[in-house]
Amino acid sequence: MPTTPRVDDTKASIARVYDAFVGGKDNFEVDREVYKQVVRVAPEAPRLALDGRQFLGRAITYLVAECGIDQFLDLGCGFPTADNTHQVANRANPDAVTVYVDNDATVAAHARAILERDPNTFFTAADLRDPTGVLQDHIVAGTLDMRRPLGLLQAGTLHHLDDGERPGEIMRAYTAALAPGSVVVFTHFCTPADGSPSDHLAGEIEHCFRSSSMGTSRFRTREDLRSFLHGLELLPASAAPDAPTIVPVRDWWPCGPPTRPREPMDELFVAAIGRKPDSLMPQTNYRNEDR
Numbered sequence: 001m002p003t004t005p006r007v008d009d010t011k012a013s014i015a016r017v018y019d020a021f022v023g024g025k026d027n028f029e030v031d032r033e034v035y036k037q038v039v040r041v042a043p044e045a046p047r048l049a050l051d052g053r054q055f056l057g058r059a060i061t062y063l064v065a066e067c068g069i070d071q072f073l074d075l076g077c078g079f080p081t082a083d084n085t086h087q088v089a090n091r092a093n094p095d096a097v098t099v100y101v102d103n104d105a106t107v108a109a110h111a112r113a114i115l116e117r118d119p120n121t122f123f124t125a126a127d128l129r130d131p132t133g134v135l136q137d138h139i140v141a142g143t144l145d146m147r148r149p150l151g152l153l154q155a156g157t158l159h160h161l162d163d164g165e166r167p168g169e170i171m172r173a174y175t176a177a178l179a180p181g182s183v184v185v186f187t188h189f190c191t192p193a194d195g196s197p198s199d200h201l202a203g204e205i206e207h208c209f210r211s212s213s214m215g216t217s218r219f220r221t222r223e224d225l226r227s228f229l230h231g232l233e234l235l236p237a238s239a240a241p242d243a244p245t246i247v248p249v250r251d252w253w254p255c256g257p258p259t260r261p262r263e264p265m266d267e268l269f270v271a272a273i274g275r276k277p278d279s280l281m282p283q284t285n286y287r288n289e290d291r
Contacts, residue, residue, distance in 0.1 A: 014104070063185070101124055156187050191268065245272055
């Protein structure tokens with residue numbers, strides 16, 4: 001039986017801070033203090049977190065209904081919440097299997113208690129920074145068939161790794177292990193790096209996160225993010241001719257017209273979905289850059 005790490009309520013946790021942003025109750029005062037610091041400079045931040053959740057719902061539904069994906073690996077999953085990966089997937093396919101991965105002790109305690117009642121849903125305490133360890137984990141390897149296409153979720157995770165932790169190499173290691181036809185769902189903090197109001201706001205939010213007890217957060221450019229997704233055929237984000245492939249989360253195939261004006265904050269959390277092509281597909285056919 002794996003040993004669950006001790007819960008540290010003196011230092012903010014990525015999972016618990018995110019829980020605060022989406023209105024959850026699985027957080028401590030130290031986490032809520034980080035939330036308050038960010039909201040002071042970016043009052044729209046909680047809404048952006050919810051936009052991200054809605055994007056994941058649309059993306060997972062697409063993977064099951066249109067791509068035929070019936071197994072999911074959700075890295076850095078955070079707390080089980082309403083409309084989490086397994087719930088969305090099982091609405092479209094009751095037999096879909098999901099494995100959640102997180103190294104947060106609080107997440108592990110909650111996830112095991114909640115998910116153990118679901119025969120198609122599993123949790124393992126592992127660190128996404130170790131792709132080999134994750135993929136060889138007995139729950140991951142014993143549940144998912146890596147010879148078949150799967151849905152890999154790297155959602156809101158890599159922006160908590162510094163450049164020295166080699167997030168691009170980590171992402172490419174996971175991509176290399178996927179079978180052709182697998183689909184990657186990816187979200188990340190983003191900055192235009194152009195001196196605009198969005199760029200300035202990204203710097204302020206990054207400072208709030210990094211100066212807090214949580215201590216992590218990197219806003220990267222679209223060029224950086226494209227490098228993380230190398231080798232994937234990125235899907236257009238709308239039906240428009242020459243639609244971009246890396247877009248704000250609210251703009252990836254939205255369910256209808258926008259209900260509010262665009263704001264600088266909207267540009268700071270972006271999404272992409274990429275399919276691993278067949279090995280015989282020519283490299284020139286890849287659509288692996290934003291337009």
